[in-house]
Amino acid sequence: MARRDNDIWWRIAWRNLWRNRRRTIITASALSFGFVAAVLMMALMDGMLEEVVSNGTRVITGQVQIHADDYRPDQSLHATMGGREGLDVAGLLAAAESVEGVTGAAPRLYGGGLVSSGEETVGAVLVGMDPGREEGVSRFGSAMREGRMPGPGEIAIGATMAETTGIGPGEEVVLVASAADGSTGNELYTVSGIFQLGLGGFDNSYALLDLGSLQDLMAMDRARIHEVAIAVEHTDAADEVAEGVAAAVAGVSEGLLVEPWSVFHEQLYFMISMAGAMNAMIAMLIFGMAIFGVANTMLLATFERRREFAVARAVGTSARDIGRIVVYEGLLLGLVALAAGAVLAVPVVVYFHEFPVDLSGFVGTYSVVGSAVRPVLSAEYSWDGPLVAAVALVFTGILSALFPMWRAVRVPPADALAGR
Amino acid sequence: MQGNSESNGASGAAADYAVRTEELWKIYPQDPRPVEAVRGVDLTVASGEFVAMAGPSGSGKTTVLNLLGGLTRPTRGRVWIEGREITALGDRELAAVRMNRIGFVFQSYNLLPVLTALENAEFTLLLQGVAASERHERVRGLFKEIGLEGVEDRFPPKLSGGQQQRVAVARAVLGNPALVLADEPTANLDSVTAEALLDVMEKLNRTKGTTFVFSTHDPRVMERAGRLIRLVDGRIEGAAVESG
Known part of the structure; x- marks a missing residue:
C-alpha cells in the first residue's frame, strides 16, 4: 500500500479548530494570558533574584x-x-x-x-x-x-x-x-x-x-x-x-x-535554587489549572462532533487516526496560544525591564540572606522562563486533548449515527 | 436475496456473494425488557445486486445495515463480506474492511463539514493510500459522470442536499468496495433530486458492478431495486419479492 497522505489529519484538526472561532479565540486567549502571566512572573522573579545575587555578590564579595x-x-x-x-x-x-x-x-x-x-x-x-x-x-x-x-x-x-x-x-x-x-x-x-x-x-x-x-x-x-x-x-x-x-x-x-x-554564599545559592523551583511550581500550577478548562472545552467540542467521528469510523478511519485529530487540535491550539502569547509577552517583559516599577513608596529596602534588595519590580531577560512556559503551554494543549481523545476514539459509530 | 430459512452451507468458503449473514441477532439491553432489533436474519446478497430493504420504522432496517457494515457487532450470528467473516475481526481489522470493502451512504449525507467536496469524496482513497494525483483524477472523473463538476472546492454547507448526497455516493464508491450500504439515501431529497440520485447509483451498479443494499421507505427506490426485502419486527418477511 502506498504511503498515506498524513497531512489530512493536520488539515482536519486545523479547520476544526476554527469552526467555532469565538470558542477557539477565548480558549487560546486564556492560554495566552496564562503564558504571559507565567513569563512575566518568572522574569520579575529573575529580576528580583538578579538583584539579590548582584547585591549579595557585587557589594563586597x-x-x-x-x-x-x-x-x-x-x-x-x-x-x-x-x-x-x-x-x-x-x-x-x-x-x-x-x-x-x-x-x-x-x-x-x-x-x-x-x-x-x-x-x-x-x-x-x-x-x-x-x-x-x-x-x-x-x-x-x-x-x-x-x-x-x-x-x-x-x-x-x-x-x-x-x-x-x-x-x-x-x-x-x-x-x-x-x-x-x-x-x-x-x-x-x-x-x-x-x-x-x-x-x-x-x-x-x-x-x-x-x-x-x-x-x-x-x-x-x-x-x-x-x-x-x-x-x-x-x-x-x-x-x-x-x-x-x-x-x-x-x-x-x-x-x-x-x-x-554558589559555594561561599551557600545560603544565597540555596534561596535562589528554591526560588527557581518555585518558579517552575507556579508555572505548573498556572498551566495545571488551564488544563481543566481547556479539556472541558475540547470535550464539549468532541461531544458535538460525535456523528462526524462516527462517519469517519464508518468509512474506515482507524481509532488511532481519530485520536490523532483530537490531539493535533490540542497541539495546534497550544501553538496558536503560544504565538499570541509570545506577541503579548515580549512588549510586557521589555516594558518591565526598561521601566521597572518602583515600590519604594510602599516598601523599604530589605535584606535577604545578607543581600540588600530594593523594592523594585524589574523584569530580567532570560530564555529559560519563556522556554519553560512555552513547553508547558504546548503540553497543556496536548494533555488537555487526552481525555477528549479517549472519548472520541470510543464513539460507537452505529449509536452516534443514530443520535444515541 | 434469501429469507430466514436459507441454509448458508459452507458459509464464507466461496466469495460469489458480496455479503452474507447467518442467524443474525441484535438485542439492545433495556429496561424493563431487552429490545430485539434484529431477530435471526439469514441473508445473502450476490455481487452486483441492487437490493432494497423496506419496512416500517423500527423494523430493524438500519440495524441490519449497521451489522452488514460492521458498524455494530451482532449479539449472535455471523456476517461475511466476500467470504471473510467480519464478526470475528478486531476493531482495527474491521476498520480496514470498512475502508477497503464497504461504502456507506447515510440519510443525512454526513459529509465531514471541514472537508471540501473533493476532499470528502477522496477520503476513502486517501485512507487506502492512493496517491494524490490518482485520487484527484478519479474524483474528478466520477464528479463529471454524476454531475458534480465545478463543486470540488466547495464545503458541504455550500452544496445542495442532492449535491451532498452525490458526494456521499462518490465517497462510498470511489474506493471500489464490494458493497455499498445506503440508509434511506433519498429520504431528505425532493423527488427530482431523488430520481437523479437513483440514476447515479443505478448507473454505477450497471457500469461498475457495484453492489448496493438500501434501506428505504421510498416506493421509487423499491420500484428500481433488483430485489426487495421486507423487514418486519427485525425479521425478514416471507420470501424475496422480485420487482422492477
Missing part, C-alpha cells in the same frame, strides 16, 4: 574568590595565599584577569582591630585593599557617603561606626591590631571617607584601608594577601569562570582554592 585552601573556616590571620612567604600578587591578578568572563580582580587582606577616637573605641573588621581595583569588583567606592576611598595612611569607616564614634572625614583615629609577628601594631590614620552600603553588619563594623597600610600595620610584606575577589560578566556563569580561574592560577602558587559564589 565578588562572584568568585581565591583563598589559601586553609583560610576557611577559621580565617586565620596567617592563612595568606602562598603561606607565610606569600606569592606574586601581580602575577596572580593577571592570571585571574586573563580568564574569559572575568571583569575585575581585587586583592584583599583582612584583620581585626580596634578603632579609637578620643573616648570612643569600637571593634572593627579591617580590610586592606586596592581602591582602584575595588571599583571593578565591589561597591565600596560608590557607597562613599562622604569623602573618598582611603589612600596610604588613611582609613574609611562605615556610616554606623561613624555615628557611634562621632568621627568624620579629616579627623584622626588610632588603629590597634594584632600583627602577624605576634606584636601589636598601632598607627594613626586620617579618616578619608564614610561609606554606607545599607547593610547593617558592614556599615557598623567594617573599616577600609589601603592594602599596603594594613600590611604594614600587621607586619606583613607586600606578597601576603588573604583573598582575591573576582567580578564576572554574568553571575550565572560564575561556576564555569571559577573553573577557568582555578586552572589559570594553578601555576602561580600551590594550595589556592577558587570558589564561585
Whole structure:
C-alpha cells in the first residue's frame, strides 16, 4: 500500500479548530494570558533574584574568590595565599584577569582591630585593599557617603561606626591590631571617607584601608594577601569562570582554592535554587489549572462532533487516526496560544525591564540572606522562563486533548449515527 | 436475496456473494425488557445486486445495515463480506474492511463539514493510500459522470442536499468496495433530486458492478431495486419479492 497522505489529519484538526472561532479565540486567549502571566512572573522573579545575587555578590564579595585552601573556616590571620612567604600578587591578578568572563580582580587582606577616637573605641573588621581595583569588583567606592576611598595612611569607616564614634572625614583615629609577628601594631590614620552600603553588619563594623597600610600595620610584606575577589560578566556563569580561574592560577602558587559564589554564599545559592523551583511550581500550577478548562472545552467540542467521528469510523478511519485529530487540535491550539502569547509577552517583559516599577513608596529596602534588595519590580531577560512556559503551554494543549481523545476514539459509530 | 430459512452451507468458503449473514441477532439491553432489533436474519446478497430493504420504522432496517457494515457487532450470528467473516475481526481489522470493502451512504449525507467536496469524496482513497494525483483524477472523473463538476472546492454547507448526497455516493464508491450500504439515501431529497440520485447509483451498479443494499421507505427506490426485502419486527418477511 502506498504511503498515506498524513497531512489530512493536520488539515482536519486545523479547520476544526476554527469552526467555532469565538470558542477557539477565548480558549487560546486564556492560554495566552496564562503564558504571559507565567513569563512575566518568572522574569520579575529573575529580576528580583538578579538583584539579590548582584547585591549579595557585587557589594563586597565578588562572584568568585581565591583563598589559601586553609583560610576557611577559621580565617586565620596567617592563612595568606602562598603561606607565610606569600606569592606574586601581580602575577596572580593577571592570571585571574586573563580568564574569559572575568571583569575585575581585587586583592584583599583582612584583620581585626580596634578603632579609637578620643573616648570612643569600637571593634572593627579591617580590610586592606586596592581602591582602584575595588571599583571593578565591589561597591565600596560608590557607597562613599562622604569623602573618598582611603589612600596610604588613611582609613574609611562605615556610616554606623561613624555615628557611634562621632568621627568624620579629616579627623584622626588610632588603629590597634594584632600583627602577624605576634606584636601589636598601632598607627594613626586620617579618616578619608564614610561609606554606607545599607547593610547593617558592614556599615557598623567594617573599616577600609589601603592594602599596603594594613600590611604594614600587621607586619606583613607586600606578597601576603588573604583573598582575591573576582567580578564576572554574568553571575550565572560564575561556576564555569571559577573553573577557568582555578586552572589559570594553578601555576602561580600551590594550595589556592577558587570558589564561585554558589559555594561561599551557600545560603544565597540555596534561596535562589528554591526560588527557581518555585518558579517552575507556579508555572505548573498556572498551566495545571488551564488544563481543566481547556479539556472541558475540547470535550464539549468532541461531544458535538460525535456523528462526524462516527462517519469517519464508518468509512474506515482507524481509532488511532481519530485520536490523532483530537490531539493535533490540542497541539495546534497550544501553538496558536503560544504565538499570541509570545506577541503579548515580549512588549510586557521589555516594558518591565526598561521601566521597572518602583515600590519604594510602599516598601523599604530589605535584606535577604545578607543581600540588600530594593523594592523594585524589574523584569530580567532570560530564555529559560519563556522556554519553560512555552513547553508547558504546548503540553497543556496536548494533555488537555487526552481525555477528549479517549472519548472520541470510543464513539460507537452505529449509536452516534443514530443520535444515541 | 434469501429469507430466514436459507441454509448458508459452507458459509464464507466461496466469495460469489458480496455479503452474507447467518442467524443474525441484535438485542439492545433495556429496561424493563431487552429490545430485539434484529431477530435471526439469514441473508445473502450476490455481487452486483441492487437490493432494497423496506419496512416500517423500527423494523430493524438500519440495524441490519449497521451489522452488514460492521458498524455494530451482532449479539449472535455471523456476517461475511466476500467470504471473510467480519464478526470475528478486531476493531482495527474491521476498520480496514470498512475502508477497503464497504461504502456507506447515510440519510443525512454526513459529509465531514471541514472537508471540501473533493476532499470528502477522496477520503476513502486517501485512507487506502492512493496517491494524490490518482485520487484527484478519479474524483474528478466520477464528479463529471454524476454531475458534480465545478463543486470540488466547495464545503458541504455550500452544496445542495442532492449535491451532498452525490458526494456521499462518490465517497462510498470511489474506493471500489464490494458493497455499498445506503440508509434511506433519498429520504431528505425532493423527488427530482431523488430520481437523479437513483440514476447515479443505478448507473454505477450497471457500469461498475457495484453492489448496493438500501434501506428505504421510498416506493421509487423499491420500484428500481433488483430485489426487495421486507423487514418486519427485525425479521425478514416471507420470501424475496422480485420487482422492477
